[in-house]
Amino acid sequence: MGEEPPITGSCGSGTIFFSGCTLKCVFCQNYPISHLFNGTVYTIEQLARIMLNLQKRGAHNINLVSPTPYLYHFVAALDIAAQNGLNIPIAYNTSGYERPEIIRLLDGLIDIYMPDIKYVDENLPRRFSGVSDYFQFDYPAVMEMFDQVGELQTDPNGVAQRGLIIRHLILPGEIENSKAVLKIIADSPFKTCHLSLMSQYFPAYKAADTTGINRRLTEAEYEEVKDFALRLGLETGWFQDLDGS
Numbered sequence: 543m544g545e546e547p548p549i550t551g552s553c554g555s556g557t558i559f560f561s562g563c564t565l566k567c568v569f570c571q572n573y574p575i576s577h578l579f580n581g582t583v584y585t586i587e588q589l590a591r592i593m594l595n596l597q598k599r600g601a602h603n604i605n606l607v608s609p610t611p612y613l614y615h616f617v618a619a620l621d622i623a624a625q626n627g628l629n630i631p632i633a634y635n636t637s638g639y640e641r642p643e644i645i646r647l648l649d650g651l652i653d654i655y656m657p658d659i660k661y662v663d664e665n666l667p668r669r670f671s672g673v674s675d676y677f678q679f680d681y682p683a684v685m686e687m688f689d690q691v692g693e694l695q696t697d698p699n700g701v702a703q704r705g706l707i708i709r710h711l712i713l714p715g716e717i718e719n720s721k722a723v724l725k726i727i728a729d730s731p732f733k734t735c736h737l738s739l740m741s742q743y744f745p746a747y748k749a750a751d752t753t754g755i756n757r758r759l760t761e762a763e764y765e766e767v768k769d770f771a772l773r774l775g776l777e778t779g780w781f782q783d784l785d786g787s
Contacts, residue, residue, distance in 0.1 A: 546738050546780055548694065548702035549603065549633065549654070556601030556630070558592065560616075563608045564639040566672035569713075569749035576608060577747070586615055590622035602701050603631040603654065610640060613647075620651060631703055639676055640683040648690075655687035656707045662722040670713075670755065681726070684708065688732040707779070709738045712767050715754045720767045728774040737779035739771060759784065 545555045563576035574580040584592070593604050609616050620632065631653035638657040659680055661667045667676035687706050694705030708727060712720045727733055741764045745756045761784055768781050 545605065546656075546707060546736070548696050548700055548736075549605065549656070549707070551602040551699065551701040553600040553602055555603055555605040555633070556593070556596030556599075557605040557607060557635075558589075558596075558609075559607045560609045560612050562611045563637060564610055565637045565667075565676075567637075567747075568670050568752050569743065569746055569755055571742075571744070571746045572607075573747040586618045587622060589616065589619035590626070590628075593619065593623040593628055594626060597628055597630050601630065603633045604628070605633045605635055607635040608637065609634065610636065610644065613644065617648075617651065633702075634687075637671075638680040638683060639671075639673065640679060642679070642682040642686045645683050645686045645690075650690075653691065653704045654694075654702050654707070655684075655691055655705075656709060657684050657687060658709045658711065659684060659723050659727065660711065661719055662726060663719055666713075666716060666719055670752070681730075684732065685730075688735065693734055694736045706732060706735045707738055708732070708735055709740060711740045711743055712759055712764060713743060713755055714757050714759045714763060717763050717767050721770050724767070724771050724774055724776060728776055733776070734778060737771070737776050738782070739768065739780070740782045741784050742782060 543550050543554050549555045559575050561575055561579040561581035570576050596604060606616060633654040633656055634652045635656045638659055661676050664674050668674040691705050695703050697703055710723050741759055743759050749755050764784055
């Protein structure tokens, strides 16, 4: 129930977390899954049944979290599930660190993309996420997602059916990075897409021992980034206030 309103809807999003991730963020809140590979091994057929069960329970969508390392497996599972009646939207929930040619292969399979745009400056992903070429891949990957699904489309109840939602998590002490990300979005072809500006950061995993991000975001930092987004005209989407709303 914790996703953006059109994803959660009234009944919830059918979220499936995949162990591992394309990034190694020191502040990852899901590090037991993304870093430590906690989880349960399932066959492709079992994964298909999980999707069908989520639909039966009333989920508005199948929400694949960090699925890229398992691309062959979830595509095969989707095929089996579709043959057995799966008909709710498929959401691709990703860090954004993706090869655009891989995203291109998903055209027609994915209804909703929810990528992060975390960084513009290459120094920050090197320090915090273990890569130096994040934006080099992220931007064209998001562009490919936008070309496939366009702006967010919802049903009469406001539940997402298709489209792109861009997420950005504000990091403490790095509001200039956030401003650079927002400027990139405002100057992009996908500037009218829904933006989820997140303030939920806390020093999880190794962040407590990482200088600069070993604290929560301040209200002043959040308000500065939020005001900057509004000045750029990025008004479509959600601002997650510091109380989590």
